[in-house]
Structures are given as C-alpha cells and as structure tokens.
Amino acid sequence: MTIPELHSLFLKSPNISTDTRTIGANCIFFALKGDNFNGNKYGAQALEKGAAYVILDEKEYATSNTFIVVDDVLQTLQELATYHRNYCEAKIIALTGSNGKTTTKELINVVLSKKYKTTATRGNLNNHIGVPLTLLTIKKDTEIAIVEMGANHLEEIAFLCKIAQPDFGYITNFGKAHLEGFGSQEGVIKAKSELYDYLIRNDKSIFMNADDSVQMAKLSGYIKKYGFSTEKQRFHKIEFFGADPFVKLKTEDSIISSQLVGSYNFTNSAAAVLIGKYFNVSLPDIKAAIESYVPENNRSQIIKKNSHKIILDAYNANPTSMEAALQNFDAMGNNPKVAFLGDMFELGKSAAQEHQYIADLVAKMNIEKVFLIGENFFEVKTAHQKFDSFEAISSYLEKESLPAKSHILIKGSRGMALERLLNLL
Structure with missing residues (x-):
C-alpha cells in the first residue's frame, strides 16, 4: 500500500x-x-x-x-506523518534546546491559541516516534502546530526536521544535557544547531534569544531572524522584572506576572511573547495567556504542604538547569531553605566532575540543609548529607523533621522520581 x-x-x-x-x-x-x-x-x-x-x-x-x-x-509512520504535514496547511514551529523545551512549547501554544487554531506536542513526545505522532494530530483547519524536538545524539534533530519540515524554529539554549551522547557541550551546540542548519538551508524564519552569544554567532549574517533582548535595540525589547518566586517580565510598558518559578523561566516566557508578537497576537492577549499558564507534571510547581512552600522541579535535571534552579532558590526570601538534589543522568564520563561542581556550588549558598541523593552524588566530597538511594533518604526522613515554614527545592533527573518525597515531608 x-x-x-x-x-x-x-x-x-x-x-x-x-x-x-x-x-x-x-x-x-x-x-x-x-x-x-x-x-x-x-x-x-x-x-x-x-x-x-x-x-x-x-x-x-x-x-x-x-x-x-x-x-x-516505523518508517511508514514517519512517511505518513510527513505526507499529512504537507496535506494540511498549518505552519510548523519547531522547538529544541537543552532546557525549557516543554515549558516554552506550552507557553507558545497558550499565546498563539488566543488567535489561531493550534496543536502542540503532547507532553514531551519529541523523538523519532513522538514527532510523527504530533504531526498526525494536525487537523485540516489547524493553523499553527508547535512541534517539540528532543535529541541525545548528533543528526537526530536533522532527521526530525526532514520529517516535520518546519517553517519556523527556536532553540531555547545550549546547556550541559545528554553529554553521554553528545560527548561535550560543543557536541550539544552542534546537535541543537541542526535546526538552524535546516531553516537557513531552506530560507525559513528563526526566532532567537539575542542575548545568547552562541545564537548570535551562529546566526550572524542571516537575515530572517527575529529576536528578543533585554538591551539590544535592534531586537524586540523584553526586560526581566524579578522572580521571587514567580518570574515577571516587562515589554512595551506592560508587566507580565507569570506563575512560573525562577529567573530561568524568563527566556521561556520572553520567547512566547516574541512569537506571539510576530504572529500579531495582541499584547493584552499575550499577557493574559502567560499569566494564566500553570505548570504541571513536576515542572517548577509550587506546592504548599503543612507550613512548607515546596518548589517541585523533579521532571528532569542536567548541570545547567540544576545550577539555574539553585541560584534562583538561593535568592528567594528569608525563610529556612532546604534542598533535595537528585542525580543527573546521561552525563557519561563527565558525571563525577559535574556532580562535584554542583556540590561545591551549593556549599557556597545560603541553604540551611542540603540532601544529595543518588549514586553519583554519594561519591562527591562535601559536608552535606549524602544518600546513595531514595530508600536511604526515606528512612532518614521518617525519623527527622525539617524546620517549620521552610522553602524546599526538589530537583533531580526523571529516573530519580524525587516527587515521591512529597509523601514524606
């Protein structure tokens, strides 16, 4: 057939x-x-x-x-998805990056859906199976589809671009993620930039963070780029307006107060503003969309339990996102702070070095109690308490209590499933 x-x-x-x-x-x-x-x-x-x-x-x-x-x-599924993508008239926005892909995708979707019929990747179905499945959810009357693309090795984004054939693209950042597959951060940059390569080769439009020096260098000389910046005048100006704990941003004298924790969510929100403006969504609608978005699925969720305020960010972790989360947490309020940090996976030969770096970093911060959980963190040199397994920290918490009215950060890779801590606090 x-x-x-x-x-x-x-x-x-x-x-x-x-x-x-x-x-x-x-x-x-x-x-x-x-x-x-x-x-x-x-x-x-x-x-x-x-x-x-x-x-x-x-x-x-x-x-x-x-x-x-x-x-x-599998090949038939992928070919059917490409055929259907071309059968429909929807514009495709492709999205990749080391951190923030899913949150940014959700923000772009809620903004654009204020004016257009949209569809977007469900959850994080962003691989060689998930991308075709997303494309096959496009309806004949869908106007814009936001397609998340993930990768843990070179040439994967290039392959996904051949399937989805995007009209637009945005890269959230180039962080230390999946180093086991990419080999180094330079490998990460090369892999994620395969989206740029496809768009430039096909004369398509690119959205960018103009304050990111890597993106600026990669896109030097390319005309069809549209960026946001906190200071560069030739790009759309979007200012960071604080995060304690929720990020705020300012554009065109309008302050947007999100329900997203942390300064690291500024660029995710700013990208949604930029793309909304490009597609002529009104600023009041952009503001309403971003302010109404509530994260879920263990992504920077604020949970109040007993007297504690918990930041649950246990969907995933890599060195870049872990450092950003800790820096934001360190800057929050004056309540006692407690951090539960779980192992970061897929770091390959860099695992020991990266876990030690995080242990050294958190030791310099104003965080009263730090609990390091997992086989990698158990090997670091630190004065903080270490546990080689979730079972070990569970046994400890059954006997010990945390300071009242604590601010608590829970962050680790998906495989650590640290959301289980909620039942123990």
Whole structure:
C-alpha cells in the first residue's frame, strides 16, 4: 500500500495508536518494534479492542484484510506523518534546546491559541516516534502546530526536521544535557544547531534569544531572524522584572506576572511573547495567556504542604538547569531553605566532575540543609548529607523533621522520581 493510499485510510480513521493499552475505537494501530517488544504480536489484540486497521511488517501475523503489511512500520509512520504535514496547511514551529523545551512549547501554544487554531506536542513526545505522532494530530483547519524536538545524539534533530519540515524554529539554549551522547557541550551546540542548519538551508524564519552569544554567532549574517533582548535595540525589547518566586517580565510598558518559578523561566516566557508578537497576537492577549499558564507534571510547581512552600522541579535535571534552579532558590526570601538534589543522568564520563561542581556550588549558598541523593552524588566530597538511594533518604526522613515554614527545592533527573518525597515531608 502506498503512503497516499494509507493516508486516505487515515482520514477516515484519524487516530493513531502504538500501544494496545490505549486503543481507541476506529483507530489505526502501528505495530512498532523495540529492543524488548514486538508490536506485531499484538495486532489481533488491537483489532479486538476496536482498531480499524493494523500496520505491521511481519506477514505471519496478518490474518485478514484489516492487517496492512509494510516493509518497516516505523518508517511508514514517519512517511505518513510527513505526507499529512504537507496535506494540511498549518505552519510548523519547531522547538529544541537543552532546557525549557516543554515549558516554552506550552507557553507558545497558550499565546498563539488566543488567535489561531493550534496543536502542540503532547507532553514531551519529541523523538523519532513522538514527532510523527504530533504531526498526525494536525487537523485540516489547524493553523499553527508547535512541534517539540528532543535529541541525545548528533543528526537526530536533522532527521526530525526532514520529517516535520518546519517553517519556523527556536532553540531555547545550549546547556550541559545528554553529554553521554553528545560527548561535550560543543557536541550539544552542534546537535541543537541542526535546526538552524535546516531553516537557513531552506530560507525559513528563526526566532532567537539575542542575548545568547552562541545564537548570535551562529546566526550572524542571516537575515530572517527575529529576536528578543533585554538591551539590544535592534531586537524586540523584553526586560526581566524579578522572580521571587514567580518570574515577571516587562515589554512595551506592560508587566507580565507569570506563575512560573525562577529567573530561568524568563527566556521561556520572553520567547512566547516574541512569537506571539510576530504572529500579531495582541499584547493584552499575550499577557493574559502567560499569566494564566500553570505548570504541571513536576515542572517548577509550587506546592504548599503543612507550613512548607515546596518548589517541585523533579521532571528532569542536567548541570545547567540544576545550577539555574539553585541560584534562583538561593535568592528567594528569608525563610529556612532546604534542598533535595537528585542525580543527573546521561552525563557519561563527565558525571563525577559535574556532580562535584554542583556540590561545591551549593556549599557556597545560603541553604540551611542540603540532601544529595543518588549514586553519583554519594561519591562527591562535601559536608552535606549524602544518600546513595531514595530508600536511604526515606528512612532518614521518617525519623527527622525539617524546620517549620521552610522553602524546599526538589530537583533531580526523571529516573530519580524525587516527587515521591512529597509523601514524606
């Protein structure tokens, strides 16, 4: 079956599933394979649960004409997504970076949805499977789609650009993330800049943080760039107006008070303002959108529990985001401060050095109690308390209490699942 023929079926059954646990009626099930699973084996189960068709690549599992056999299920999903992207008329804004991708994507979406019919990446489905699935949520009347792109190795962003074919792009920053796959921060810059490379090669528009020296250098001489800056006059001026704990920004004599914790969310918010202005969303609508956005899913959430104010930022962590979170936390108020810091993953040979750097950094700050959790933090040299596992810190907290009315920061990589601390505080 050709991609145009498959697309005709998709238009009649416009829901895609790759997991039999989430089968919807009249959907198309793509039987993906991985290192530890084979979706072909679950095709019959998908039909029993209501799927209209099953796309598979192992003929022995095809027992009726509702099974469509292709050479490669994943490649077919990706090609269908590109075909559908071109079938629809939506403009695509691609978004990548080391930190802040998902928050920035959500902010851009709430701003643009004030004027346009939009769709955006759900959660952080931003890889070679998630990007096609996002593209396949675009409707014929969708005007703008915001597509998040993640990567942990070189050439991944370039590949995702071939699938999504973006009209616009924005890179949040170049931080110390996924160093295990990229090798160094220079590798991170090269990998994330693959979005720039695609857009420049195809004469597309780029949104940028003009205060970021790396972005300025990369885009020197490129005409179709639109930036924000706290001071450079030739770019859209957006000023940082404080963060204690919520970030505020000022543009055109209007102060926008977000519900996002920390100065590190300034650039995320500023990007949404810039892109809203580019697409002619009114400033009052931009302000209303950003001020109404409340983060969730363990991303810089403010939680009040007993007498404590907790900043839960446990969705993910890398050295750059950890340092930014700590600097912001150190500057907050006069209440007793307590930090629970969990291991940062995917740092490869830099892991020991980066964890020691964070331990040394936090030792210089005005934070009364610091608890370092995980195998990497357990190896650092520090006067602060260390725990090699979540179970160890759990046992400690069962016997000890924290100062009343504490400000508490919880931050670590996703694999540490430090949100579990909430039940112990």
